Amino acid sequence: MSDTTGMSAREVIMARIKEALRVPAPLPHGLAEDSRAQVGPPAAVLTTSGGSGATVMSAHASTGLPTLTVLPEEVARPWLPDGGETPAERLQLLVENLGKLRAIVQQVPDLTAASDYLFTLARERDWHRVAWHPHPLIEPLLAGVPCATYRVDPADFDKNALESCDAGITSCEALVAQTGSILVSSATSGGRALSILPHVHVVVATVDQIIATLADALHAVRDRHDGHLPSMLSFITGPSRTGDIERILVLGAHGPKELILILVG
Amino acid sequence: MIVTDASNPPASHSGDPGAELPRLAKKKFLHDAAEHVRDTGHRAFVRKALGGYYTNRDLQKARFRNWEHARDAASLAKWSAVNRLDELLPRFVANFEANGGTVHWARDAEEARTIVLNLVRAARAKAVIKSKCMTSEEIHLNAALEAEGYGVVESDLGEFIQQLRGEPPYHFVFPCMHVRRDEISDLFGKHLGTAPTDSPEELTMIARRHMRRLYVDADIGITGANFLVAETGQISITENEGNARLTAALPRVHIAISGLEKVVEHLDDLAVLLPMLATAGAGQPMTCYNTLYAGPRRPGEADGPEEMHLVLLDNSRTAILADPEQRDSLHCIRCGACLNVCPIFKNVGGFTYGTTYQGPIGSVITPHLRGLAEWNHLSAASSLCGACSDACPVRIDIHHHLLHNRRNAARTAPNAWEKIGHRLFVMVARRPWLFGLGGAVFRRTLPLLKLLRPPLLRDWLASRDLPAAPRQSFRRQWDRRQPLEPTAASVHPHARKEEA
Numbered sequence: 080m081s082d083t084t085g086m087s088a089r090e091v092i093m094a095r096i097k098e099a100l101r102v103p104a105p106l107p108h109g110l111a112e113d114s115r116a117q118v119g120p121p122a123a124v125l126t127t128s129g130g131s132g133a134t135v136m137s138a139h140a141s142t143g144l145p146t147l148t149v150l151p152e153e154v155a156r157p158w159l160p161d162g163g164e165t166p167a168e169r170l171q172l173l174v175e176n177l178g179k180l181r182a183i184v185q186q187v188p189d190l191t192a193a194s195d196y197l198f199t200l201a202r203e204r205d206w207h208r209v210a211w212h213p214h215p216l217i218e219p220l221l222a223g224v225p226c227a228t229y230r231v232d233p234a235d236f237d238k239n240a241l242e243s244c245d246a247g248i249t250s251c252e253a254l255v256a257q258t259g260s261i262l263v264s265s266a267t268s269g270g271r272a273l274s275i276l277p278h279v280h281v282v283v284a285t286v287d288q289i290i291a292t293l294a295d296a297l298h299a300v301r302d303r304h305d306g307h308l309p310s311m312l313s314f315i316t317g318p319s320r321t322g323d324i325e326r327i328l329v330l331g332a333h334g335p336k337e338l339i340l341i342l343v344g
Numbered sequence: 345m346i347v348t349d350a351s352n353p354p355a356s357h358s359g360d361p362g363a364e365l366p367r368l369a370k371k372k373f374l375h376d377a378a379e380h381v382r383d384t385g386h387r388a389f390v391r392k393a394l395g396g397y398y399t400n401r402d403l404q405k406a407r408f409r410n411w412e413h414a415r416d417a418a419s420l421a422k423w424s425a426v427n428r429l430d431e432l433l434p435r436f437v438a439n440f441e442a443n444g445g446t447v448h449w450a451r452d453a454e455e456a457r458t459i460v461l462n463l464v465r466a467a468r469a470k471a472v473i474k475s476k477c478m479t480s481e482e483i484h485l486n487a488a489l490e491a492e493g494y495g496v497v498e499s500d501l502g503e504f505i506q507q508l509r510g511e512p513p514y515h516f517v518f519p520c521m522h523v524r525r526d527e528i529s530d531l532f533g534k535h536l537g538t539a540p541t542d543s544p545e546e547l548t549m550i551a552r553r554h555m556r557r558l559y560v561d562a563d564i565g566i567t568g569a570n571f572l573v574a575e576t577g578q579i580s581i582t583e584n585e586g587n588a589r590l591t592a593a594l595p596r597v598h599i600a601i602s603g604l605e606k607v608v609e610h611l612d613d614l615a616v617l618l619p620m621l622a623t624a625g626a627g628q629p630m631t632c633y634n635t636l637y638a639g640p641r642r643p644g645e646a647d648g649p650e651e652m653h654l655v656l657l658d659n660s661r662t663a664i665l666a667d668p669e670q671r672d673s674l675h676c677i678r679c680g681a682c683l684n685v686c687p688i689f690k691n692v693g694g695f696t697y698g699t700t701y702q703g704p705i706g707s708v709i710t711p712h713l714r715g716l717a718e719w720n721h722l723s724a725a726s727s728l729c730g731a732c733s734d735a736c737p738v739r740i741d742i743h744h745h746l747l748h749n750r751r752n753a754a755r756t757a758p759n760a761w762e763k764i765g766h767r768l769f770v771m772v773a774r775r776p777w778l779f780g781l782g783g784a785v786f787r788r789t790l791p792l793l794k795l796l797r798p799p800l801l802r803d804w805l806a807s808r809d810l811p812a813a814p815r816q817s818f819r820r821q822w823d824r825r826q827p828l829e830p831t832a833a834s835v836h837p838h839a840r841k842e843e844a
């Protein structure tokens with residue numbers, strides 16, 4: 080590279096990148112051994128060192144450099160933690176994983192039972208005010224809540240009001256059996272703060288929202304929002320935690336101390 | 345391959361405390377390492393803190409149906425992104441801006457600081473809240489903001505403790521793992537006026553209570569980014585405490601700072617990388633919050649910032665990119681696993697490195713960021729055991745890169761004594777009679793050497809003992825050995841079994 084005066088930072092950096100990439104790098108460590116011999120234009124196919132037969136890469140037609148033809152996720156799927164084959168397995172995995180994460184799971188047959196459970200929670204914990212967002216799974220539960228409520232409103236959001244709430248009640252995009260994660264979004268879980276600012280986060284979901292893997296959950300969200308992804312998507316995996324003091328686990332660092340899943344159906 | 349890109353000199357960042365005079369960094373390293381190694385109490389404390397990590401990591405690794413193959417897939421995802429950065433970075437930027445965010449390109453630390461300062465000024469900000477962001481440590485952002493009179497609060501518990509202590513992070517994932525709870529209790533008492541306690545839980549709650557109003561009142565939230573997703577223009581942030589979620593939810597402006605190498609091509613790649621990051625780095629199935637942001641608040645959404653900015657930082661990353669041999673060090677997802685398993689890290693501690701990124705990966709990349717001549721000693725501080733490469737979820741060839749750095753340093757600035765030494769050895773080793781003579785001389789003078797400690801051997805002898813010299817050379821002993829009588833077992837190893 081020679082004269083960079085008058086070039087914007089973007090142009091300079093892109094020029095550095097193009098220059099740097101003129102010399103190809105060897106394949107990742109561990110894959111290089113089996114694959115090097117097989118690289119060669121135009122149709123050579125590389126397989127991973129796993130030898131499971133999965134086609135990972137083919138050579139780029141003009142340069143001979145390998146390019147991916149199959150997503151790493153598709154390749155990795157059989158190697159990642161199990162997500163369960165049947166709905167029953169997925170339910171069991173989800174409940175097990177959430178338990179290990181110290182979340183609370185309450186299975187209820189229907190919305191009436193869910194409403195009763197929420198009533199008990201509010202009583203036992205002496206909640207003064209709970210925050211919620213309009214959703215068909217949440218509205219029916221609120222009628223009997225024995226405390227004040229704050230409805231998160233896009234037209235008039237008040238972060239101070241939300242901060243004073245004891246609990247936030249939200250729906251979710253999906254429940255992930257593989258990791259025990261709850262996927263919330265700014266579009267379907269009352270924005271960004273409702274699921275993180277109050278001391279307790281209550282999620283109301285139905286059993287058919289349980290999905291096997293992280294990848295499946297991402298696919299479901301993309302299908303649902305059809306190219307217009309919400310401005311925030313968050314995999315919540317257990318109540319907020321920290322190990323910063325002597326690596327000792329403490330729940331409730333800045334986010335909710337308790338994560339409660341009400342599973343309907 | 346040595347990086348010689350004239351337009352991008354490795355150690356040109358004015359004001360960077362790393363740009364020290366040659367050898368000063370090394371002297372300091374040797375001094376601090378020696379001090380630290382003597383502090384057995386501290387070493388035991390760090391080892392104990394990491395004890396739980398090893399157990400949990402192994403438990404979580406076992407949940408993978410094949411961890412080793414999953415590492416292949418993860419390294420492929422990063423490899424194919426880093427090697428196509430010319431195509432993927434513009435694609436990411438276009439999609440990020442289509443989502444309503446603004447991208448700022450920064451060639452170096454100073455440019456990045458200026459960009460952030462201008463954004464903070466333009467927003468007429470009074471209070472800035474930050475979640476953990478190693479790139480901001482790299483560019484010394486807090487000092488720059490404070491110099492302009494802006495109050496900055498680190499919200500991550502570990503970073504907050506380090507901020508109060510006036511220290512940089514000790515470990516880039518576990519910033520205050522070296523601090524005892526009674527020290528934290530004293531610290532909080534001094535700065536926040538709280539009563540002493542020895543419960544980690546109560547100490548955490550003190551920070552929680554202190555921070556809540558600050559999130560609500562801050563105008564600007566600054567975060568890092570773990571991944572930049574090219575196909576969707578989202579940035580992904582991984583954290584356990586929820587402080588990054590709050591930082592990106594409540595303030596009016598969200599500024600994220602990220603190295604440009606964090607790009608991945610597909611959203612799906614995260615389905616592999618996120619669990620691996622959590623398992624390798626902290627022994628968790630998933631980190632508590634893995635959040636993807638696509639621009640500021642959308643119409644119809646309840647809350648979120650009005651503006652979202654991303655500072656894309658080069659700061660010599662393109663110099664690493666230009667070295668195909670070590671390009672894979674840009675695959676790093678900053679999980680910290682290589683630090684947790686490193687015998688050097690565990691014995692010399694995080695501060696001894698004197699770098700933003702400690703441990704094995706820090707020793708690999710710091711010479712690229714700050715200059716090989718001054719920072720090559722980090723590559724020499726390695727037992728080459730390879731524990732780091734084994735631990736790395738994206739299969740970076742870390743310990744070989746330490747060797748590559750040593751080789752490159754020897755090529756650019758050869759050490760005359762080493763050269764003479766090696767020449768001499770070659771000369772002697774090629775002539776059996778001279779080798780024998782040398783051995784004889786050495787065996788006889790060994791006690792003298794121990795006594796006199798000539799300068800060349802002094803450093804080596806400072807922490808080691810020379811064994812007593814054998815009376816005869818190995819060759820002599822070999823020639824004189826009594827051949828063993830062959831036994832039935834040595835001729836037919838299975839003979840006895842069959843008899844039985």
Ligand code: SF4
Pocket residue numbers: 675676677678679680681682683705732735736737738739740742
């Ligand atoms: S080099 Fe590998 S093990 Fe070390 S922090 Fe980076 S990703 Fe983790």
